[in-house]
Amino acid sequence: MKKVKSSRYWYLVILVLLAGITACSNDETKADVEEESNDEESDGESSESKDLVSMDDFSNIKNSGSENIIDGGSMNVALTSDSAFEGTLNWSFYFGTHDAQILQWFDEALLEWGEDYVYNNNGAATYEVSDDNRTYTIEIRDDVNWHDGEPVKAEDLAYAYEVIGHPDYTGMRYGEDIANVEGMPEYHKGEADSVSGIEIIDEKTIEVTFTEATPSIVTGGLWNYPLAKHIFEDIPIEDMESSGAVRENPIGFGPFKVENIVPGESVTLEKNEDYWRGEPNLDEVVLQVVGPNVVAEALRSGEIDYAPEFPTDQYTDNKDVSNLDYIATTDRAYTYIGFKLGEWDAAAGENVMNPDAKMADVNLRKAMAHAVDNQAVADNFYDGLRWAGTTLIPPSHPNYHDENNEGLQYDQEMANDILDEAGYMDVNDDGFREDPDGEEITIQFASMEGGDTAEPIAKYYIQAWEQVGLNVELLDGRLQEFNAFYDRVENDDEDIDVFQAAWGVGIDVDPSSLxxxxxxxxxxxxxxxxxxxxxxxxxxxxxxxxxxxxxxxNEWQQVMIEEVPVFPTLYRSVMSAANKRVTNISIGDGTEVYLNEIGITKEEPVLEE
Structure with a gap:
C-alpha cells in the first residue's frame, strides 16, 4: 500500500518509543523499517531484554507502627491529574474519579466490604437480610454524626433514595440497582409520591426492600451513602448538583471536614474530632491537583507527601529514590477502546443502536482489535505494571474473570484477512481501504491526555491500524482534556467513531452499569x-x-468478545507513592487500614539524598 511507505517516518517514531513493537505485515516493509531504524537513535529497549517488574514485589500496606506517629501535623496529598477536578463533592452527584478521591477523605458509605467484596458489619452501620434476600435492614451506629454535629439518621439514607429516584434528579446514580428497589420505577416516573420499598423503622434504622433478590445487592447494589436531609431538603432537586451544599460547603461524616476549596485546584481538610472510628492522627490534609508529569518530582522534593495514584509508567525511573516508598495491588479497572454504535435516548432511558453507524460492522471492529499489540505496549511503557487485557471482567475479580479466555489476540495477518473477507479493499490504490460499498472511510479516534505515555500510545494505535490499511485520525488532531473528553463521549458527539478510555469496575462484578x-x-x-x-x-x-x-x-465475556462493542487493552496495577515519613496507608479493598489512622513520623518531609 502506498500510504504505508509515505507514513514510514511516524511509524519509526512509534517503533522507537515502543522499542520492538512492529506492526508490519510483510517482509519488505520489515526490511525497510530495519534499514531506516539503523539511522535513528533509540533510548528504548526491546521488551524481550527489559527487566519487568513483578506485582509480587509489592505490599498493599505501609505500616511502620503507631508508636512512631507524631501528634497532629499536616500532609500534602496529590490528586494526580492533567485536569482540574470538577468539584461535584457529593456521592449522589459526583461524576469524575478525582471528585471521588476527594470525597473519600470526608465522607463514606455506611457499610464496608471485605476482600470478598461482600458487605460486612464493620462499617458505620450494620445490616441484616431477610430469608428471601429481598429486604435489608440497616441500623446506623449511635455515634455516627454529620460534621455539623447532627446525627446521621435513617431518614438521610431514605432521602438519598428519594432524590436519586426523583424525575428532577440530574446526576448519574439512577440505574438498575436503584430501580430494583420496590416501588422505585413508579416514583421515578412521577406516578407515586413515595417509594414503597423504603421504610423508616426508627431514627437509626431503615428497611430497603427490592423487587428482585440478586447477589449484587450485598456487593455494591445496596446504595448506602446517606444525603443530609436537614441541609438539602430546602434545595430544589434540579438545583442540588450545582448548589453550594455540593460545590462550596460539602458535608460528610468521614474522618476529615472540608475547610476550604480552591475550585478545580485544591481542597484543605481539617480533622473531624468526632469521627466515629476515632480522632484522626493528622490535624490537616491538603489535597491538590498535581500533573502526572511532575508528581514524581513533587514527591522527591518533599512538596507532596503522598500520591494515592502514582503513574505506574514512572515507577522504573523513580523506584530507587531514597525518600519514597511504594505500595501496589491489582486494580479494579482496565483501559479499553470503544466503538460508537448508537446514541443514548434520554426520553426512553435506554441506549439505541444505530445500524448506519460507521463502526456498525463487527468485522471492522474485530480487525481493529486484532491489529494492536497491547502486551508490547504494556511491557514497553509500564514495565510489567500493566498487561494485555483479554475480557471485560478483570483479574481483580478472580471468581469471575475467565483466565482461560484469550480474548482478541494480536494478529495483524488475521486483521487483514477479516477486512479482506468483509469487503474492505483499497480500490483507489491510495494505501487506505474503502468500505464494502467502495466509499472512503476515515475513522475519528478520541483519546484523552494523561502523562507522558498518552500521546505515543494513541499514535501507536493509529499507526497499527494504518498498517492494516485503515485511515484513522486523532480527533481534532490532538488529545482531549479529561472533562471535555467525557463530555463529548457521554453526549455521543457525532465526530467520535472510536475512543480510548478506562473503566473502574464496581465492587460487584455485575456489568450492567457499564x-x-x-x-x-x-x-x-x-x-x-x-x-x-x-x-x-x-x-x-x-x-x-x-x-x-x-x-x-464466562459466557457474557465470550459474547462481548464476539460482538466487540469495546475491547480491553490493558489490565492494570494501581500504585501509591509516599514520603518515608508517611505511615498507615493502604491500597485496594478489604485492608482494614482507615484514613483516620494515617500519620506522619517526622515534622518535616524526608528529602531525597
Missing part, C-alpha cells in the same frame, strides 16, 4: 437481547450460587 441497555454509562451504546439475557441471569436468584454466576459471566 454495558446494560438502560445505563447511560454504556458509552458504546451497544445493546442486544443476548446481552440483556446474560446480565439478567447474572442477577437472578440462581446466581446466588457462585458456580452458576461464574458460568453466566
Amino acid at each position: 454495558y446494560g441497555r438502560t445505563s447511560p454509562s454504556n458509552y458504546s451504546r451497544y445493546t442486544s437481547e443476548k446481552n440483556d439475557e446474560l446480565i439478567n441471569d447474572g442477577l437472578s436468584a440462581e446466581a446466588f450460587d457462585l458456580d452458576y454466576r461464574s458460568e453466566v459471566y
Whole structure:
C-alpha cells in the first residue's frame, strides 16, 4: 500500500518509543523499517531484554507502627491529574474519579466490604437480610454524626433514595440497582409520591426492600451513602448538583471536614474530632491537583507527601529514590477502546443502536482489535505494571474473570484477512481501504491526555491500524482534556467513531452499569437481547450460587468478545507513592487500614539524598 511507505517516518517514531513493537505485515516493509531504524537513535529497549517488574514485589500496606506517629501535623496529598477536578463533592452527584478521591477523605458509605467484596458489619452501620434476600435492614451506629454535629439518621439514607429516584434528579446514580428497589420505577416516573420499598423503622434504622433478590445487592447494589436531609431538603432537586451544599460547603461524616476549596485546584481538610472510628492522627490534609508529569518530582522534593495514584509508567525511573516508598495491588479497572454504535435516548432511558453507524460492522471492529499489540505496549511503557487485557471482567475479580479466555489476540495477518473477507479493499490504490460499498472511510479516534505515555500510545494505535490499511485520525488532531473528553463521549458527539478510555469496575462484578441497555454509562451504546439475557441471569436468584454466576459471566465475556462493542487493552496495577515519613496507608479493598489512622513520623518531609 502506498500510504504505508509515505507514513514510514511516524511509524519509526512509534517503533522507537515502543522499542520492538512492529506492526508490519510483510517482509519488505520489515526490511525497510530495519534499514531506516539503523539511522535513528533509540533510548528504548526491546521488551524481550527489559527487566519487568513483578506485582509480587509489592505490599498493599505501609505500616511502620503507631508508636512512631507524631501528634497532629499536616500532609500534602496529590490528586494526580492533567485536569482540574470538577468539584461535584457529593456521592449522589459526583461524576469524575478525582471528585471521588476527594470525597473519600470526608465522607463514606455506611457499610464496608471485605476482600470478598461482600458487605460486612464493620462499617458505620450494620445490616441484616431477610430469608428471601429481598429486604435489608440497616441500623446506623449511635455515634455516627454529620460534621455539623447532627446525627446521621435513617431518614438521610431514605432521602438519598428519594432524590436519586426523583424525575428532577440530574446526576448519574439512577440505574438498575436503584430501580430494583420496590416501588422505585413508579416514583421515578412521577406516578407515586413515595417509594414503597423504603421504610423508616426508627431514627437509626431503615428497611430497603427490592423487587428482585440478586447477589449484587450485598456487593455494591445496596446504595448506602446517606444525603443530609436537614441541609438539602430546602434545595430544589434540579438545583442540588450545582448548589453550594455540593460545590462550596460539602458535608460528610468521614474522618476529615472540608475547610476550604480552591475550585478545580485544591481542597484543605481539617480533622473531624468526632469521627466515629476515632480522632484522626493528622490535624490537616491538603489535597491538590498535581500533573502526572511532575508528581514524581513533587514527591522527591518533599512538596507532596503522598500520591494515592502514582503513574505506574514512572515507577522504573523513580523506584530507587531514597525518600519514597511504594505500595501496589491489582486494580479494579482496565483501559479499553470503544466503538460508537448508537446514541443514548434520554426520553426512553435506554441506549439505541444505530445500524448506519460507521463502526456498525463487527468485522471492522474485530480487525481493529486484532491489529494492536497491547502486551508490547504494556511491557514497553509500564514495565510489567500493566498487561494485555483479554475480557471485560478483570483479574481483580478472580471468581469471575475467565483466565482461560484469550480474548482478541494480536494478529495483524488475521486483521487483514477479516477486512479482506468483509469487503474492505483499497480500490483507489491510495494505501487506505474503502468500505464494502467502495466509499472512503476515515475513522475519528478520541483519546484523552494523561502523562507522558498518552500521546505515543494513541499514535501507536493509529499507526497499527494504518498498517492494516485503515485511515484513522486523532480527533481534532490532538488529545482531549479529561472533562471535555467525557463530555463529548457521554453526549455521543457525532465526530467520535472510536475512543480510548478506562473503566473502574464496581465492587460487584455485575456489568450492567457499564454495558446494560438502560445505563447511560454504556458509552458504546451497544445493546442486544443476548446481552440483556446474560446480565439478567447474572442477577437472578440462581446466581446466588457462585458456580452458576461464574458460568453466566464466562459466557457474557465470550459474547462481548464476539460482538466487540469495546475491547480491553490493558489490565492494570494501581500504585501509591509516599514520603518515608508517611505511615498507615493502604491500597485496594478489604485492608482494614482507615484514613483516620494515617500519620506522619517526622515534622518535616524526608528529602531525597
